[in-house]
Amino acid sequence: MKKIALLALAASTAAIATPASAQAVASGTITLTGSVAPKCTVTAGASNFTSTVPFGELADANGILRTGLETDFGTKSAKVVCTSGSPTIKVEAQPLAATTTAPSGYANRIDFTAAVAVTTTGTSPAPFTDSSTTVAALGPVAIGGGMLANTANNINITTTGYATPNVTDILVADNAYQGKVIVTIAPN
Amino acid sequence: MNGWKVKGLSAALGLVAFAQPVLADTSTLPAPTRTPGSPFIGTILVTASVGGACGFVTAPSDSYTFNDIDTTAWEATKPFQLDCNVASRVAVVSSNGGLKGPTFTATPGYTNLAPYTVDLNLVGSSANIAAQCSAAALKDGTCTAFYGTAAIGQTAGLRLASPSVNVPGSFIKVSAPAFGLTGPTSLIDGTYNDTLVISVAAAP
Numbered sequence: 001m002k003k004i005a006l007l008a009l010a011a012s013t014a015a016i017a018t019p020a021s022a023q024a025v026a027s028g029t030i031t032l033t034g035s036v037a038p039k040c041t042v043t044a045g046a047s048n049f050t051s052t053v054p055f056g057e058l059a060d061a062n063g064i065l066r067t068g069l070e071t072d073f074g075t076k077s078a079k080v081v082c083t084s085g086s087p088t089i090k091v092e093a094q095p096l097a098a099t100t101t102a103p104s105g106y107a108n109r110i111d112f113t114a115a116v117a118v119t120t121t122g123t124s125p126a127p128f129t130d131s132s133t134t135v136a137a138l139g140p141v142a143i144g145g146g147m148l149a150n151t152a153n154n155i156n157i158t159t160t161g162y163a164t165p166n167v168t169d170i171l172v173a174d175n176a177y178q179g180k181v182i183v184t185i186a187p188n
Numbered sequence: 189m190n191g192w193k194v195k196g197l198s199a200a201l202g203l204v205a206f207a208q209p210v211l212a213d214t215s216t217l218p219a220p221t222r223t224p225g226s227p228f229i230g231t232i233l234v235t236a237s238v239g240g241a242c243g244f245v246t247a248p249s250d251s252y253t254f255n256d257i258d259t260t261a262w263e264a265t266k267p268f269q270l271d272c273n274v275a276s277r278v279a280v281v282s283s284n285g286g287l288k289g290p291t292f293t294a295t296p297g298y299t300n301l302a303p304y305t306v307d308l309n310l311v312g313s314s315a316n317i318a319a320q321c322s323a324a325a326l327k328d329g330t331c332t333a334f335y336g337t338a339a340i341g342q343t344a345g346l347r348l349a350s351p352s353v354n355v356p357g358s359f360i361k362v363s364a365p366a367f368g369l370t371g372p373t374s375l376i377d378g379t380y381n382d383t384l385v386i387s388v389a390a391a392p
Contacts (some may be wrong), residue, residue: 027337027387028247030266032362034257034287034302034380041369081369083258083377085292121295150297150374187377 038187040082043152049078058096058110058177063170065110069162076181077153084187085147091116091130092137092182093159098174107169113161114181119154122146131161132179140186148185157181240274240340240390245354248386252362257287257302258375263363270310270352274392278310279338279345280360280384285327287364287380299373302380304364308334311357312350319346323362323382338389347391360386 042049053073060066093114102108115127122145130138148154159181164171246268254262270276289300306326309318325331336344352358362384367375 026243026247026389027385028244028249028268030249030360030362030384030386031251032264032287032304032382032384033251033253034262035253035255036258036289036375036377036380037256038377043370079370081297081374083375085376121297147295147298147376150372 036083038082038084040080040084040087040148040185040187043079049080051076055096055177059171064168065107065162065164065171069110069112070158070160073159076157078155079152080148080155080185081150082148082185082187086188087143087148088140088186088188089116089118089128089143090137090139090141090182090184090186091128092180092184093130093132094180094182095132096162096177096179098172098177100172100174102169102172105168105170106172107164107166108172108174108177110162110164110171110177110179112159112163112179115158115160116183117156117158118143118145119149119151119156120145120147121149124149127158137182140184143185155183155185157183240272240276240392242270242272242274242276242388242390244388245269245271248360257364257380258367258369261363261365263361265359265361267356267359268386269354269356270312270348270358270388271354272312272348272388272390273351273353274390275312275347275349276310276352276388277338277343277345277347277391278308278358278386278388279334279336280306280308280321280326280386281335281337282306282323282326283383283385284381285324287323287382289376289380290378292376297373298376300376300378300380302364302367302375304362304382306384307359307361307363308346309357309359309361310346310348310352311355312348312352313355315348315350316357317346317348323384326384337385338387338391340389340391342389345387345389345391360384 055072096110098108100108111132113129113131115129117127125145248266248268250266252264287302292300304323307320319333321331321333326335329335334346338345
């Protein structure tokens with residue numbers, strides 16, 4: 001009897017390919033790090049502000065200190081912003097002084113008191129003051145009251161109490177009486 | 189019947205190995221034929237398919253550091269290559285919506301969040317696409333261009349209407365100008381951070 005060989009497919013252990021499933025989601029991670037350094041800056045990114053007060057004639061008709069210097073000084077203002085929450089301030093008033101020697105009964109220096117009012121984001125502190133009669137400056141001390149207010153003219157400087165050592169002193173003649181109010185604000 | 193016996197094709201014929209997957213054949217099968225004396229011929233219909241395969245050649249992961257973001261502009265570009273044999277979607281999520289600094293009590297005139305921009309550019313074998321979002325919009329979801337997490341069957345992400353297998357040119361870029369010191373708002377001091385998660389999925 002003839003036999004017909006069975007068509008044999010030997011791949012009995014193979015499997016029909018199943019549909020491939022879509023690949024799972026892949027992802028990556030980008031980490032960004034930035035920094036802001038503690039700093040204080042004046043408007044326009046400057047690190048300091050300056051102003052000059054031209055008092056002109058300091059003596060009255062009698063040669064003694066005239067009045068009105070507080071008004072002549074007025075108020076000097078600036079905007080200072082600090083990135084830190086605990087800035088400090090130092091105030092130093094230096095007398096209006098000349099190099100000409102002053103004999104007894106005369107004076108070659110005019111003392112005064114500088115006051116710096118700082119506006120903060122919280123309750124603003126009382127003005128920080130320094131008298132030119134004291135050698136040491138005020139501070140640095142914490143300003144307090146939160147951060148400096150990020151507003152125009154948050155620093156205001158005034159002066160009072162202009163006086164010669166004796167009220168009757170006659171001011172010596174000199175074209176170069178010079179004084180300073182130095183205000184230093186630091187981030188901490 | 190001539191006495192010949194033909195054993196039918198056994199069920200083992202259902203176990204067939206194919207070297208390559210093939211597309212489904214939807215044609216009508218011919219009826220089995222047999223010429224007397226010849227082998228019984230049958231046709232086995234086999235269907236198979238290949239789903240979209242999609243990923244990155246190398247995941248776009250990296251770290252970048254930028255100093256003085258209040259006074260200095262900054263940017264970084266991370267190139268990458270997709271590995272997608274179908275169209276795909278790439279999506280991005282920002283954890284902080286910007287570079288976020290130290291915790292602090294909200295104070296007028298100051299902030300601890302520095303904004304930046306994210307540009308996404310995708311290049312395929314036959315199509316390109318690009319879009320831009322702010323980091324803030326990649327956190328709150330308002331930038332529909334590519335906010336979210338890419339997933340199969342979903343619409344989140346920027347769709348590249350072309351396969352892209354080892355095609356160069358795709359990238360993600362982050363950038364910002366200097367925040368500034370004299371504006372109505374200033375950054376507080378400290379370290380700022382954010383994390384972007386970039387995902388891709390097939391979108392045929």
